[in-house]
Amino acid sequence: MVFHEPRAPLRLEQRPAPVPSNAEVLIRVEACAVCRTDLHVQDGELPDVAYPLIPGHQVVGTVTKTGPDAPLREGDRIGAAWLGRTCGDCEFCATGRENLCDAAEFHGYQLDGGYSEYMLADGRYCFPLDASMPAVQTAPLLCAGLIGFRTLRMAGDAHRIGIYGFGSAAHIITQLAVHQGKEIYAFTTPGDETAQAFARELGAVWAGGSDSAAPRLLDAALIFAPVGNLVPTALRHLKKGGRVVCGGIHMSDIPAFPYEILWGERQIRSVANLTRKDGNDFMRLAAETRISPRIVTYRLEDANQALDDLREGRINGTAVLTVS
Ligand SMILES: [Zn+2]
Numbered sequence: 001m002v003f004h005e006p007r008a009p010l011r012l013e014q015r016p017a018p019v020p021s022n023a024e025v026l027i028r029v030e031a032c033a034v035c036r037t038d039l040h041v042q043d044g045e046l047p048d049v050a051y052p053l054i055p056g057h058q059v060v061g062t063v064t065k066t067g068p069d070a071p072l073r074e075g076d077r078i079g080a081a082w083l084g085r086t087c088g089d090c091e092f093c094a095t096g097r098e099n100l101c102d103a104a105e106f107h108g109y110q111l112d113g114g115y116s117e118y119m120l121a122d123g124r125y126c127f128p129l130d131a132s133m134p135a136v137q138t139a140p141l142l143c144a145g146l147i148g149f150r151t152l153r154m155a156g157d158a159h160r161i162g163i164y165g166f167g168s169a170a171h172i173i174t175q176l177a178v179h180q181g182k183e184i185y186a187f188t189t190p191g192d193e194t195a196q197a198f199a200r201e202l203g204a205v206w207a208g209g210s211d212s213a214a215p216r217l218l219d220a221a222l223i224f225a226p227v228g229n230l231v232p233t234a235l236r237h238l239k240k241g242g243r244v245v246c247g248g249i250h251m252s253d254i255p256a257f258p259y260e261i262l263w264g265e266r267q268i269r270s271v272a273n274l275t276r277k278d279g280n281d282f283m284r285l286a287a288e289t290r291i292s293p294r295i296v297t298y299r300l301e302d303a304n305q306a307l308d309d310l311r312e313g314r315i316n317g318t319a320v321l322t323v324s
């Protein structure tokens with residue numbers, strides 16, 4: 001399924017399977033989860049999208065061919081995520097911050113992704129997966145889970161954590177945070193009682209609309225909704241020294257706000273991409289804590305329907321395309 005231009009639906013196309021070179025592998029895709037970033041790509045909200053482009057960056061599949069330098073073998077079960085490759089020697093790559101590499105390329109953005117039967121990936125950036133891990137349950141961990149994990153990690157040792165936007169990332173990371181003994185306060189679109197009930201079901205101690213005040217001041221707030229207005233809203237509910245962490249790749253403008261709500265050593269920070277260390281740490285934790293994403297499956301050829309359902313907020317959990 002291919003995007004040819006911004007603000008247009010995906011088109012189904014037949015192409016020959018690509019041939020891996022160097023460290024690349026050819027993956028037979030089993031499942032690919034749908035991310036809000038795919039909507040930002042569709043809407044032309046990100047710079048430098050490489051059209052025509054196959055989106056998708058939460059891929060579970062099996063290696064069917066390998067380039068001569070690939071660190072994987074035919075038959076290996078792997079996950080491919082957003083980080084496609086990095087330069088390996090810039091100041092960021094050299095200091096454990098490959099997520100910030102200026103020359104990084106991302107699946108489903110500059111590199112073709114997993115809304116496809118076959119996909120190329122640099123084998124050095126794939127995550128080995130156990131053959132017993134079900135594809136549709138594992139795919140959402142590869143972005144929603146991973147970016148959610150990095151976002152949660154940025155909250156440091158916060159105990160009372162607000163989450164704004166209770167979608168794919170939030171429902172996965174809530175399970176991990178509750179397992180770690182943290183208190184989750186879930187803020188949804190006002191009036192979205194289904195999402196609020198879903199949050200409580202997953203262990204949130206409180207759930208309500210983003211227009212309501214939290215029942216107590218919070219140590220940190222994680223924002224997954226691409227809505228800049230939520231930044232000052234979240235700041236107002238933070239304790240001194242607290243932190244707002246923005247987990248999305250795109251956000252509408254943040255409105256001006258009075259300095260006094262930032263005062264008291266409150267902080268705002270963003271989360272960009274992921275490192276391979278995040279991926280390996282999180283996949284291990286996810287297996288240990290038995291994180292179980294709530295999924296809605298679609299056939300690959302119904303990817304446009306999946307994108308529409310995500311856009312309209314009709315999905316509780318994560319949409320996953322099943323491929324083979
Ligand atoms: Zn994503």
Ligand SMILES: [Zn+2]
Nearest residue numbers: 087090093101
């Ligand atoms: Zn680099």
